[in-house]
Amino acid sequence: MPELPEVQTVVDGLNLKVKNRKIKDVWTDYFSDSYIGKDNIKNKKYFQKFKKEIIGQKILKAERRAKNIIIHLSGGKYILIHLKMSGHLIYGDYIFDKKKNEWRSEKGYFDREEIKKNPKILEMIDREPTRDPFNKFIHFVLVFENGKQLVMSDLRKFGSVKLIDERGLKELKEKLGPEPFDLSPKEFVELVRKKGKGRAKNILMKPEFIAGIGNIYSDEILWEVGVHPESNLQNLPDEKLKEILRVAKKILKASIDIGGDSMSDFRNIEGRKGKYQAKHNAYKLEGTLCKKKDCDGILEKKMIGQRVGRWCPVHQKKIKNYDIIIK
Ligand SMILES: [Zn+2]
Structure with a gap:
């Protein structure tokens, strides 16, 4: 599970890559019946609300509190992301496959079994990291006006995404122990x-x-x-x-x-x-x-x-x- 240094690495990356980017669209297939009625994009109804609120907003900055990623939006609200067991965020060029209802890296992915047999693939992954097979479990996507995407790859699907306001942010910060x-x-x-x-x-x-x-x-x-x-x-x-x-x-x-x-x-x-x-x-x-x-x-x-x-x-x-x- 990502801990303080990993979450800080993500936040530093967000501040480098998506600051001032305008959100054009948002997509997810995180839906789960056990989230019905909950404030989480895994709840279909909530996701519709979430979508309406964030489209057109600009990302002002990202910050970390404990293992939480807080993305500040121009409208005064915050996208709160917890990576849980296996989540991570990647910025790059992605395409949507309508037939399969999934997003994937423009260049596709290397195969895990192939990597074991052929260590040379590791060098290729080093040149094209988005093709790492650990990056292909995409369940949440922000599409930006510049045509690029921020995707959340989450093999085990325990990650959490929701929108909070000023009060929610204050409550979150207060209930956690000191940094x-x-x-x-x-x-x-x-x-x-x-x-x-x-x-x-x-x-x-x-x-x-x-x-x-x-x-x-x-x-x-x-x-x-x-x-x-x-x-x-x-x-x-x-x-x-x-x-x-x-x-x-x-x-x-x-x-x-x-x-x-x-x-x-x-x-x-x-x-x-x-x-x-x-x-x-x-x-x-x-x-x-x-x-x-x-x-x-x-x-x-x-x-x-x-x-x-x-x-x-x-x-x-x-x-x-x-x-x-x-x-
Ligand atoms: Zn010892």
Whole structure:
């Protein structure tokens, strides 16, 4: 699932590519009966309203709050997009196939099986990223006056798109925890003392506690600071908490700088992969030797709360006084 760095990568891409573009048309096939009556474009009736409201509007800018993408429109409303499990947005040249009722990249897509057999195709994808087979699950399209499109590819169809007003935006911003980059060390310590009781991994992943950190970055942060994912965050001393915030900012920034993490199917606005998956020290590395200098631990994994956590049992071990494990 895209986390803070991936969503920031999308927002930066939007500000680069679709700022000041006028929306000429909008299309979706996201419809699902379980959304009847709901404020979401998956509800057919809602989509008709949504369409009327956004056609003719100009995109002023995009911003990120937690894992939400907020697109500011000239009429004073906002398109709110959540990528959920597998969504990403691509800007480019697309054509609509009336017969199949689907949008596709002008040049089509490479085949996933072919890629496995012929690694040369990867080089071709590098030149024409919109043809990456992970970019072909198009369920939402904004058509612009310049003839180009912004499409949302979403393999698992969990993504969410709706329109909100000023009040809706305020409510959204208020119900979420603070942004890591906005927190001072002192504020983070206070936040933990107030709301940080529970397993470190689960607390860091709670959107009401802190925004934007999910499965990948919680594993990476705890690995780097040497804290067991089941440690009670509230039992850690102030100095350790300050280190967690400092390392969290460092890791999130490092990932934004290289376009986010594409270990799963995340792609940027051009349809390209990010590069953070090559920097992992913990996520999906269970069974491998710990990369910490002079550490001979073999990484383990287990369910922690509702999520799978990975950690090194040697340097992320229990430390006297503060590492009280919550089972
Ligand atoms: Zn280790």
